[in-house]
């Protein structure tokens with residue numbers, strides 16, 4: 001019997017402490033908005049609206065709850081002592097960035113939560129999940145263990161889902177999850193072909209870059225092995241140093257793909273010609289059809305980072321046509337807008353339509369549409385093993401919208417972290433959320 005597979009976008013729900021810490025070096029938006037006032041309520045509503053729009057097109061949509069913040073254990077590790085309140089006050093005075101790291105809502109960018117391999121792709125027929133260790137940034141490294149625990153709740157049948165631990169926390173295995181991975185596939189039943197993108201080779205020589213090279217080749221190779229992907233279906237590619245220095249901190253800021261379509265900027269990769277040749281060969285040999293690889297050179301790396309065009313989501317709507325879901329920043333950039341218009345022009349265009357979404361609150365931290373979701377391809381048996389409330393529905397959207405409006409602050413700045421009422425508000429909100437999602441206690445404060 002051939003199983004039907006469906007791609008789901010699991011979007012990270014924006015957490016109540018969404019703020020701008022300027023914590024991510026090499027991510028221009030993050031650094032550029034350091035300590036500016038954020039709007040958690042609006043951020044969460046913008047994220048929910050994206051889910052509603054995608055679900056409305058017939059795209060598989062599900063939700064991942066936020067991680068619990070603040071992580072006051074970080075402050076204790078760093079030598080602060082006294083009551084929670086005293087630690088927060090002292091940290092704000094002495095090292096506001098560390099305090100910001102403890103409160104970071106960065107788990108919302110679920111593209112960095114993990115890498116997944118569908119069961120139709122792996123040799124053992126299991127769904128493989130490796131949470132990202134995210135060691136390149138302190139605030140993000142705090143996510144790994146919690147994400148691993150959360151994913152075990154979301155994908156609880158260990159006969160179907162193989163949960164690997166995050167890769168060892170060392171520079172050799174620096175891993176940022178699915179943001180550096182693209183699965184391309186010729187038919188919905190799979191198996192697919194896999195592009196893994198890295199910035200640095202631990203056991204090799206590397207070009208000098210001003211900004212961090214977050215993903216290593218060794219991490220990519222380890223995941224391809226752990227996930228039991230056939231060698232002929234896997235391609236490893238190095239990001240171009242020029243892209244990293246233009247602010248391309250993850251590959252999903254400079255190339256993207258869906259189905260048999262691969263869109264990439266001319267300067268995305270080192271030796272880009274060879275990358276596309278290798279990918280085309282791997283795709284054609286494993287999928288028995290041709291890859292539609294479209295190179296974009298009509299705008300610069302700078303335009304790519306400013307517009308976040310490549311961080312659009314390309315999705316299949318219910319009539320089987322592709323739609324590109326782009327951030328409004330792409331519409332505002334004239335050159336990018338012209339390229340999009342060209343892509344969707346004509347009845348036989350590869351992409352049928354474009355939808356622009358306002359995700360500015362997340363964008364101001366460098367998180368576009370594709371950062372807010374991770375793609376998980378599941379067959380029917382695997383879908384039924386996921387807690388059903390996590391799948392998007394209009395009633396759930398209404399409930400979550402009221403929940404956000406009731407519990408989230410309209411605005412936040414760093415000094416608000418001193419307000420003891422905020423900690424109570426967060427716990428009340430997250431406690432209520434686990435009831436709405438019917439997940440039982442998942443947060444440490446609930447145990």
Ligand code: SUG
Pocket residue numbers: 019020021022023024027030031104106109111112140179249250252253365366367368370371372
């Ligand atoms: O890791 N920003 C995130 C953005 C992640 C975007 N994800 C993908 N491209 N898939 C990062 O750089 C900023 C947090 C702050 O500065 O407060 C931050 O972590």
